[in-house]
Amino acid sequence: MDFDLGAEATALRARLRALVSAHFDEGFLGAFTDDPADLAATQAFCRLLAAEGLLTLAWPVDHGGGGGSLWDQTVVREEMWAHHEPRGAQYMGLNWVGPALMAYGTDEQKARHLPPIAAGEVIWCQGFSEPEAGSDLASLRTRAEPVGDPSGADGWRISGQKIWTSYAGMAQWCILAARVGGGERHEGITMFLVPMDSPGIEVRPIRSMLGPHHLNEVFFDDVPAGPEAVLGELGGGWSVIKTALAHERVGIARYARCERLLSALGAELAPHWDDLPAPLHAAWARALVQVRVARLLAYRTVHAQETGGVPDVIASAARIAVTQCDQSVAEVLFSAVEHRALEAKAEAPVHGAVEDHWRYAQAATVASGTIEVQRMIVAKALLRGEPV
Amino acid sequence: MDPVLPDEAVELAEAAGKAFAALGGVDLARRAEADAGVRRAEVVPVLAALGVDDLDPRRDPVSLAAAAALCEAAGRVALPHPLAADLVRDDDGRPTAAVPAEVPRVDHADLIDGWRVGTLDGTAGGIATAAARGLGTRLGPFVGDLTMEGDGRPPLVDLLLHQVLVAWTVLGTLDRAVALTVEHVSGRVQFGKPIAAFQAVQFQLADAAVAVAGLRELAGFTLWRLDQAGEQSRADVLALRLHALETARAVLRTGQQLHGAAGVCDEYDVSVLVRMVQPALRLPAGVDRTAAELAEAIAADGFVGLFDHGGAAIGAAR
Numbered sequence: 001m002d003f004d005l006g007a008e009a010t011a012l013r014a015r016l017r018a019l020v021s022a023h024f025d026e027g028f029l030g031a032f033t034d035d036p037a038d039l040a041a042t043q044a045f046c047r048l049l050a051a052e053g054l055l056t057l058a059w060p061v062d063h064g065g066g067g068g069s070l071w072d073q074t075v076v077r078e079e080m081w082a083h084h085e086p087r088g089a090q091y092m093g094l095n096w097v098g099p100a101l102m103a104y105g106t107d108e109q110k111a112r113h114l115p116p117i118a119a120g121e122v123i124w125c126q127g128f129s130e131p132e133a134g135s136d137l138a139s140l141r142t143r144a145e146p147v148g149d150p151s152g153a154d155g156w157r158i159s160g161q162k163i164w165t166s167y168a169g170m171a172q173w174c175i176l177a178a179r180v181g182g183g184e185r186h187e188g189i190t191m192f193l194v195p196m197d198s199p200g201i202e203v204r205p206i207r208s209m210l211g212p213h214h215l216n217e218v219f220f221d222d223v224p225a226g227p228e229a230v231l232g233e234l235g236g237g238w239s240v241i242k243t244a245l246a247h248e249r250v251g252i253a254r255y256a257r258c259e260r261l262l263s264a265l266g267a268e269l270a271p272h273w274d275d276l277p278a279p280l281h282a283a284w285a286r287a288l289v290q291v292r293v294a295r296l297l298a299y300r301t302v303h304a305q306e307t308g309g310v311p312d313v314i315a316s317a318a319r320i321a322v323t324q325c326d327q328s329v330a331e332v333l334f335s336a337v338e339h340r341a342l343e344a345k346a347e348a349p350v351h352g353a354v355e356d357h358w359r360y361a362q363a364a365t366v367a368s369g370t371i372e373v374q375r376m377i378v379a380k381a382l383l384r385g386e387p388v
Numbered sequence: 389m390d391p392v393l394p395d396e397a398v399e400l401a402e403a404a405g406k407a408f409a410a411l412g413g414v415d416l417a418r419r420a421e422a423d424a425g426v427r428r429a430e431v432v433p434v435l436a437a438l439g440v441d442d443l444d445p446r447r448d449p450v451s452l453a454a455a456a457a458l459c460e461a462a463g464r465v466a467l468p469h470p471l472a473a474d475l476v477r478d479d480d481g482r483p484t485a486a487v488p489a490e491v492p493r494v495d496h497a498d499l500i501d502g503w504r505v506g507t508l509d510g511t512a513g514g515i516a517t518a519a520a521r522g523l524g525t526r527l528g529p530f531v532g533d534l535t536m537e538g539d540g541r542p543p544l545v546d547l548l549l550h551q552v553l554v555a556w557t558v559l560g561t562l563d564r565a566v567a568l569t570v571e572h573v574s575g576r577v578q579f580g581k582p583i584a585a586f587q588a589v590q591f592q593l594a595d596a597a598v599a600v601a602g603l604r605e606l607a608g609f610t611l612w613r614l615d616q617a618g619e620q621s622r623a624d625v626l627a628l629r630l631h632a633l634e635t636a637r638a639v640l641r642t643g644q645q646l647h648g649a650a651g652v653c654d655e656y657d658v659s660v661l662v663r664m665v666q667p668a669l670r671l672p673a674g675v676d677r678t679a680a681e682l683a684e685a686i687a688a689d690g691f692v693g694l695f696d697h698g699g700a701a702i703g704a705a706r
Contacts, residue, residue, distance in 0.1 A: 284686075285679055379590035388601050
């Protein structure tokens, strides 16, 4: 029994923090703001991480990565999220588009797509959710029809609508799930790699409290795609999606930002800490405990991954704890700043990070799989007699 | 990084589980309530056979983990014995327990002649002698008030260890309560189907199970922190205690609710577990006092994260 991540992890953490603090000022709140300079700064930071060998630390050496351990990956995930994801929109390409290409891509697809991801030069978005296919993803209806030869050897035309697509407005490529042939539900889903500047693609931003660029609708109207756009087997898209989700098992390290904000706001409030209401002192203590528990459940998932695979229930338990933690901490931080909760950006508490966190936390229990779906997974495992 | 208990601890817990089951499991608590002598006649010899007399959790990390796992096994059956206190013996073999500042009240106060008790702030305590008998109440049948005899405050680290082992005992109770509830809702048929088929029931089960899983990880982490940091781990131990109390409140409530009226009947194990765990939840302090003490401890000493953000919450900034 040992909860020390070791000296290498500590050194990696320190290196990442030094890079972040050298390239971003304290008021940086991520790539998705009204200021285009923020996106540009994250793009430059990705190229820097690539040059330092840190961008693809998690990738296997065979694919030009650093071959980092799962715990190295955990440190990167935590430090990036704690500091408002200075990799901007690229984490999707790094975390699972790349690994899915490694697992299912042809040699040509790998040669074409992996180097730009590894160099920090490309943004990917994912076309999964549809207006009628949210938690029930397998009911998606976007279709790809073959042009000429029914095998798709002459290419495809894709039509349909995707929604909640993050970064669609800034992405160069989309990994798209579409239906091919007559299969029902999981059968017939096929993955396509589609350039976002293809004719027939229209991106419409959805205004939300998360801020600009996060949520979009993407319309595909007879979008042409060559035979080389298909990733994996025709009708085998569900396996690719499962692989993709497997790389996302641990999910976002939301607890890391929670812990950093509790620390940062705690320091700002320190001069008049004793004047705060006593229940807030207790709530603050509870928040620190909840963050610790969420982190430990996430670490349990990483440990399971390291020692032979993660049962769904273990990953879902961590997601439930981590997303609820995010929302509870958001409330405690807001309670602590009182009327200043309504302020934003540089002049607000912790340079606006507290306000930004509260808004973003509102979607925590929905994004990447609702908490209700996670509860269903946990309950079904319990009723089958599996340990949670 | 390895959050898993060592094999030796797991094996001891398995052996203990079998031995406690052979005594009747939760029935043992029912029998002890009817005849307090059962504790000395049946439980003490079984614990001796398991090697409790020779197990010192302060000896090394494996012994510490073994003691924790043993307490979890005891919690699963509401073992009628002050095991957490009994595992933290002083040089003269007296058990160590954390007590309220107002009164030296402990569970099974009549069972062992001499005690060493203290408050969790480390400011008061000493040697105490057994109570003649327990309160005899439904929620504290064996709880009694010791008589303070003299100086000899226990080391703070021993009191912290006692509290960590109590939390492991509570963990065992909660884990068992969830299992009993899963069993009950799977068998209980209403509206033509097991009530486990209702999503409203499933979601409550899921939340309870995730809460217990989180408590288990925190209990493991705190064991490690105690081993690493000794009495510097006071805030960590209070954090574990607070989380154990809050998890208990939520999980036991769910367990009882999903049992229906059976959830308050002595015939059902969940009801006995709920009653017998009360002394652990109320002594030396309940939820809100524990939260206040934790907040003070954090303000004074900080709360070391698993990684450092250049200052732990409030403390380092002051």
